[in-house]
Every structure is written in structure tokens, then in C-alpha cells.
């Protein structure tokens with residue numbers, strides 16, 4: 656499943672091909688993906704110009720000259736490819752590319768620069784929706800969504816305030832999309848290890864003792880940004896490498912310090928413990944019981 660860094664990688668792949676272009680034609684090869692396409696979907700898109708390609712949590716947002724926003728969610732297996740003049744011009748895939756699987760090419764956008772943007776989704780958990788730009792933050796997909804972890808809003812003081820009185824473990828609080836939107840299991844494990852915070856610690860304790868915990872909260876905010884930005888950077892280089900090779904992009908695993916490394920040495924300098932695995936709310940947590948407190 657694409658996580659926030661993969662979605663940001665896709666956004667960066669789509670932006671140069673799509674921003675500023677007019678949508679000439681939309682080919683819809685099905686009536687639905689995970690949900691039916693919105694009413695008059697083609698009519699609302701054809702002839703309008705894409706003014707910006709942005710992202711909120713794991714949603715891609717195309718700002719349209721009509722005042723609407725095309726909302727794209729990749730679900731489990733959705734991906735985009737960009738073709739220019741009949742040839743692959745860029746890979747906006749987040750994960751891997753299989754050989755020809757045209758049966759799963761469900762939507763094709765034809766743009767005024769000649770680009771074809773193809774949406775492929777074998778499992779069809781992705782979806783597309785249209786909503787007015789005005790009031791988007793309070794519309795159905797976004798109204799309960801927490802703060803954006805890659806934005807400037809996330810800092811230690813804000814983490815302390817949104818975690819105040821939370822009697823849930825740190826791991827669960829960080830995965831709660833109503834508090835911080837778009838943080839997935841892998842990145843939460845990585846960030847907690849770097850901040851040397853136990854995933855089992857109660858989230859509210861970050862707010863309890865100002866003197867001791869303010870620094871920890873600041874560190875947590877900064878390492879969350881670090882792990883996401885590093886994954887975005889790795890995604891970009893993986894995509895470029897892919898163009899000359901074939902095979903899986905590998906979901907950036909080589910970048911993970913603790914995720915899926917049960918029994919391996921803790922990567923913290925001077926720590927001689929090994930990484931443990933626990934199950935919290937049905938998800939695997941990888942952590943060091945010695946240096947994460």
C-alpha cells in the first residue's frame with residue numbers, strides 16, 4: 656500500500672506533465688473504481704485546466720480552472736504512468752511496474768501538451784472524486800483529518816497539545832489519522848526509534864512534564880519530517896534507477912533502520928541490544944527495548 660512518501664513521489668512525477676495543462680479528453684474504461692465515478696465526471700473535467708498538483712496526506716489533489724478539485728486516492732495498488740508521444744516519459748509509479756497490464760488501465764487523461772496520464776489499478780481500491788476547492792478542508796474526505804506531517808504546522812508544541820491527556824500508546828496516537836494525517840506503520844516505527852521513544856509509552860506523557868518532555872516532543876516532530884523526507888528522496892532516486900533496469904523498486908526497504916529487522920542489532924550507536932517485534936492494535940511494531948524509553 657502506498658504510504659505518504661510514495662504518494663508524494665507520485666505527485667512529483669505527475670506535476671511537470673500535468674500542471675498548467677488543459678484536459679482534452681478523459682477515457683473512462685469502467686463505471687467505478689472502489690466507488691462509482693462522480694456524476695458527469697468526464698464533462699466536469701474535459702476542457703478545464705489543471706492549475707496545480709498538490710497533496711493532502713495520502714490524497715493527490717488537482718486544482719482545476721472550474722473551481723473544483725480532482726481528488727485521487729491510490730488505494731492499495733493504484734499507480735500512474737506518464738506517456739509522451741506514445742513513449743513512457745516518466746515513471747510516476749510508487750512501487751513497481753509489471754509488464755503490459757492494459758486490462759487494469761482504467762482511466763486515461765489526454766492533456767493539451769500531448770501527454771497521456773494513465774491510471775492503472777489491478778485491485779481497484781483507489782478512487783477519484785470531485786469537490787469544490789472552497790470548503791475542501793471541511794468536505795467529507797478531509798473534515799476529520801489531522802495535521803499534515805510534512806507541513807510547517809507540525810512541531811513539538813503542537814504534538815504536546817494534540818497528545819495531551821491521551822492514554823493510548825505513542826504508536827497508536829501517531830497512527831491516529833485524526834491527529835496527524837498520513838503517517839503509516841513503517842514511518843512511525845522509524846521515527847520513534849530515532850526519537851528514542853518507546854512505542855508503548857502513553858502519548859499523554861509527552862505533555863506531562865514540560866521541562867523534560869519539550870525537547871523530546873521537538874525531536875519527535877523533527878525526526879518524523881526526516882524519515883518522510885528521506886523516503887521521498889529515496890523514492891525519487893529509485894524511480895530514476897528503475898528507468899535503466901527492471902525489477903521491483905522494493906518499497907525503499909534499504910532505508911529502514913528498524914522496520915522488519917527483528918533480531919538484528921539496534922542501529923543506535925553504543926546500544927548493543929537487538930530489535931524486538933511486538934504487536935500493537937494488530938500491527939507489527941519494531942523497536943529497541945533498551946534505548947527507546
Ligand SMILES: [Zn+2]
Nearest residue numbers: 921926943946
Ligand atoms: Zn537500542
